Amino acid sequence: MSMPFYVAPEQQMKDKADYARKGIARGRSAVVLQYEGGILMVADNMSRTLHKISELYDRIGFAAVGRYPEFENLRLMGVRFADVRGYQYDRRDVSGRQLANIYAQTLGTVFSESLKPWEVEIVVAEVGDTAADDEIYRITFDGSIVDERGFVAVGGSSESVATVLKERFVADATLGAALNTATHALAREDGSERELEAGNLEVAVLERSREHRKFRRIHGRRLTTLLEEGRAGARGGSGGAGGGGGTAAKGPSEGASTDKDGTDEDQTDE
Numbered sequence: 001m002s003m004p005f006y007v008a009p010e011q012q013m014k015d016k017a018d019y020a021r022k023g024i025a026r027g028r029s030a031v032v033l034q035y036e037g038g039i040l041m042v043a044d045n046m047s048r049t050l051h052k053i054s055e056l057y058d059r060i061g062f063a064a065v066g067r068y069p070e071f072e073n074l075r076l077m078g079v080r081f082a083d084v085r086g087y088q089y090d091r092r093d094v095s096g097r098q099l100a101n102i103y104a105q106t107l108g109t110v111f112s113e114s115l116k117p118w119e120v121e122i123v124v125a126e127v128g129d130t131a132a133d134d135e136i137y138r139i140t141f142d143g144s145i146v147d148e149r150g151f152v153a154v155g156g157s158s159e160s161v162a163t164v165l166k167e168r169f170v171a172d173a174t175l176g177a178a179l180n181t182a183t184h185a186l187a188r189e190d191g192s193e194r195e196l197e198a199g200n201l202e203v204a205v206l207e208r209s210r211e212h213r214k215f216r217r218i219h220g221r222r223l224t225t226l227l228e229e230g231r232a233g234a235r236g237g238s239g240g241a242g243g244g245g246g247t248a249a250k251g252p253s254e255g256a257s258t259d260k261d262g263t264d265e266d267q268t269d270e
Contacts, residue, residue, distance in 0.1 A: 020119050040179060096125065198219070
């Protein structure tokens with residue numbers, strides 16, 4: 001009987017990591033960053049139904065890149081955990097840190113015990129009562145978890161995207177200016193430069209001033225208006241992150257009334 005080939009554990013882990021990174025790099029990036037009214041989440045995604053950005057709970061959002069079936073399973077797992085814990089105890093007992101830890105444990109177990117690692121990278125964001133209370137966690141395919149400050153980019157060419165974000169990010173930027181910063185960074189993925197229109201983007205916010213459920217999608221006319229405002233502010237010489245002018249600050253309240261204005265909410269009940 002032939003003996004199986006021996007592969008050192010270090011080599012196995014390296015091969016799994018390389019496999020996961022290559023799979024994630026084939027997709028487009030997503031960014032999560034703070035703005036004056038909360039947390040903005042933007043993904044380069046042309047699909048209207050296969051979401052990279054979703055709501056997990058009242059104050060908590062989820063962004064992911066990689067293989068859709070795998071990160072969708074993680075999203076559903078997080079939603080169910082949050083719903084059960086909030087029902088059994090109190091809605092305030094559900095936190096982004098808990099969900100990030102659960103995701104890290106799950107991905108770490110899959111990476112170490114499964115032959116094939118999951119090709120996913122996710123962000124869990126929780127908006128606080130003040131900007132200092134905001135939390136952004138990045139969880140990688142091997143279960144590593146990082147507490148990010150201000151902004152984070154995942155997937156695709158996340159390093160080049162993060163470099164642009166670092167140059168232009170301003171924590172108290174208006175929504176239009178923050179969106180311009182995010183799209184400017186995503187448009188320079190892979191070292192190229194392209195123009196991202198509303199149809200290429202999936203955008204949502206965790207809006208600090210909203211009652212109860214903070215998550216809100218932005219699309220349609222409202223998204224187009226914000227993109228135009230952000231670009232106009234950048235051309236006006238105020239800088240990509242600080243531009244946008246005073247009009248962009250009105251955005252969250254203007255588009256919240258009807259779906260026709262380009263806003264809606266995710267339902268977390270599965």
